[in-house]
Amino acid sequence: MRLxxxxxxxxxCGTLAPARAEEPAAAVTGATVRAESSGxxxxxxxxxxxxxxxxxxxxxxLAWVRRWKIPPGLVEPGQPDYDEELVELDxxxxxxxxxxxxxxxxxxxAAPWPGRYRVVVTWPDAESPSDDGLARVHADVEAGDxxxxxxxxxQVDREVYEDMARIxxxxxxxxxxWKALGDAADATWSEFRxxxxxxxEAVKTRNGRRRKAELYWMESRGRQRIDWTLQKLCPLLDxxxxxxxxxxxxxxxxxxxxxxxxxxxxDYQHYLDFLGIGKIVDAAAVDAELAAxxxxxxxxxxxxxxxxxxxxxxxxxxxxxxxxxxxxxxRLSAELPEACFARAEAVQRSLLRxxxxxxxxxxxxxxxxxxxxxxxxxxxxxxxxxxxxxRVKDE
Numbered sequence: 243m244r245l246x247x248x249x250x251x252x253x254x255c256g257t258l259a260p261a262r263a264e265e266p267a268a269a270v271t272g273a274t275v276r277a278e279s280s281g282x283x284x285x286x287x288x289x290x291x292x293x294x295x296x297x298x299x300x301x302x303x304l305a306w307v308r309r310w311k312i313p314p315g316l317v318e319p320g321q322p323d324y325d326e327e328l329v330e331l332d333x334x335x336x337x338x339x340x341x342x343x344x345x346x347x348x349x350x351x352a353a354p355w356p357g358r359y360r361v362v363v364t365w366p367d368a369e370s371p372s373d374d375g376l377a378r379v380h381a382d383v384e385a386g387d388x389x390x391x392x393x394x395x396x397q398v399d400r401e402v403y404e405d406m407a408r409i410x411x412x413x414x415x416x417x418x419x420w421k422a423l424g425d426a427a428d429a430t431w432s433e434f435r436x437x438x439x440x441x442x443e444a445v446k447t448r449n450g451r452r453r454k455a456e457l458y459w460m461e462s463r464g465r466q467r468i469d470w471t472l473q474k475l476c477p478l479l480d481x482x483x484x485x486x487x488x489x490x491x492x493x494x495x496x497x498x499x500x501x502x503x504x505x506x507x508x509d510y511q512h513y514l515d516f517l518g519i520g521k522i523v524d525a526a527a528v529d530a531e532l533a534a535x536x537x538x539x540x541x542x543x544x545x546x547x548x549x550x551x552x553x554x555x556x557x558x559x560x561x562x563x564x565x566x567x568x569x570x571x572x573r574l575s576a577e578l579p580e581a582c583f584a585r586a587e588a589v590q591r592s593l594l595r596x597x598x599x600x601x602x603x604x605x606x607x608x609x610x611x612x613x614x615x616x617x618x619x620x621x622x623x624x625x626x627x628x629x630x631x632x633r634v635k636d637e
Contacts, residue, residue, distance in 0.1 A: 269294050270343070270379050275361045277354060277385035285349040288361045288381065292338050300365045304332040304347040306457050307358040307382070328360065329455050355394070355457040356386030395458060400632065402464035403519055405445045407634040409471055410522040412438045413510065416482055420503065428486040438479060442472060460517065467513040474506045521579040525633045531574040532624050535593060538567055539620055542596050546613065549604035556604055560597065567593060585627040592620035 273290040286304055305328035317323045332347040347361065348354075360382045367377035415438070419428055428434075445468065452465035481502055485493045514520055541563060549556040571590045578586055596616050602609045 269365070269367070269377065270300075270363055273361075273363065273379050273381040275359065275381040275383045277359070277383055279353075282351055283349065284352070284354055286347045286359060286361065286383070286385075287344070288347060288363075289342065289344045290363065290379070290381075291342055293341070294338055294365070296338050296340065298338040298365065300336050300338070300343050300363055302334050302336060302345050302347060303328075303330060303362045303364075305330050305360050305362065306355060306455065307360050309358075328362070329457060331359075331453075331455050350453075352451060352453070353390075353394070354385045355453070356388045356391050357384070357457075359383050359385055395460070398452075398458055398461045398464070401448065402460055402468070402517065403522075403632050404634045405448060405464075405468055406471075406514065406517070406519060407522045407632070408441045408445050409468070409475060409510070411634075412441055412475065412479075413506065416479065417503065417507075419486055420482065420499065423486060425490040427489050431483065431486045435479060435483065442476065446472060464517060467517060471506070471510055471513060474502075474509065478502050478506055519579070520581070523579065523582075523631050524577055525631050527577045528574065528631050529628065531570055531577065532589070532628060534570045535567070535574075535589060535624065538563060538570065539593055539596060539617070542593070542600055543613070543617075545600050546603060549600050550606065553604060556600075560601070564597065567597075582627065582630055585623070585630055588623040589620070589627055592616065592623045596620065 270290050270292050273288070275286055275288045278285050278287050288302060288304075292298065292300075308327040308329055309324045310327065312323050312325055314323070332349075334345050334347060336343050336345045343363070348359075360380050362378060362380040364376040364378050366375060368375065370377045372378070415434060419431070419434065449465055449468045449472075452461050454462060454465060456462040481499055485496065485499055514522070541559075545556055545559060567590070571586070574586050574589075575583060595611070596613075599609045599611065599613060599616055
């Protein structure tokens with residue numbers, strides 16, 4: 243995304259300190275901050291003039307400004323209807339040089355989160371009325387494209403899910419091998435470990451690019467939980483190697499491995515729930531159940547022209563088809579997180595309505611709906627569910 247740049251919206255006009263603390267701050271004037279982008283690299287350039295001697299020390303703080311709406315009944319007369327929270331992104335100490343101060347802050351290879359950014363400058367001032375004895379000025383700039391915010395949030399959500407899913411692939415693969423381990427060493431352990439390390443390294447790399455600051459909850463908390471999971475997963479793989487790469491006679495006690503695996507599983511599921519993911523979806527398993535539903539729909543269609551003439555056979559087939567639909571629907575729901583249940587129910591209802599269509603023909607009634615319309619609704623419901631399933635490509 244091309245980053246638009248706005249020059250300072252306001253300098254020496256803030257809400258961080260009483261006016262008395264900023265009015266005498268003539269020692270720093272002309273404060274400006276601008277957002278810069280070049281070659282996929284973004285940063286914030288701060289500049290100001292100062293009358294203090296060269297070498298004088300200043301502290302700069304770059305923050306993203308989060309605004310909270312104040313309920314109308316709590317707004318003080320003549321005051322703004324919002325409060326501000328500064329989410330710190332970067333901090334740097336600089337010294338005056340040739341009557342000026344400048345710094346590049348918040349260097350990142352990620353596009354800036356849309357919103358207002360503020361650089362706050364503080365320096366020691368014996369005459370400052372502030373409790374900490376510091377004088378302050380600040381400058382603001384708007385950066386990023388607000389219209390891009392929903393897409394940026396969706397991308398963060400998707401990528402956090404993908405990284406948690408890749409961790410799940412490693413964890414589930416380890417569990418299967420541990421469960422199947424016999425007296426002999428696991429012949430393909432080295433290959434599995436190499437693939438696991440590659441997945442983990444890819445997750446680490448992307449997780450390291452996520453912002454620590456809580457500009458967007460899913461990004462900062464996702465980074466934290468992924469990091470915590472990897473801190474246990476990597477030692478667990480090392481521990482597993484002492485078992486799976488050796489014959490039974492050379493292994494340590496299995497209890498330690500069982501406990502470590504159970505501990506990580508518990509934490510991992512807790513993190514999934516905390517992040518609102520709940521469950522990593524096995525897309526291939528979901529596709530298999532949807533294919534089974536499509537086969538059932540085909541069998542129901544075959545009975546449209548036969549049900550009335552072959553009543554006894556139809557009644558027997560209908561009972562079998564209904565039972566298989568119920569089993570398939572239960573297996574499908576078991577593969578899905580709660581957020582997808584409504585879509586799964588829409589698939590089930592569409593197929594049940596096709597059953598009803600055939601029953602109406604078998605009873606000699608005119609169907610309440612055309613078959614083509616019912617088939618179209620099933621197709622649309624299946625597509626809606628399939629499209630809602632995250633699909634994680636192997637790294």
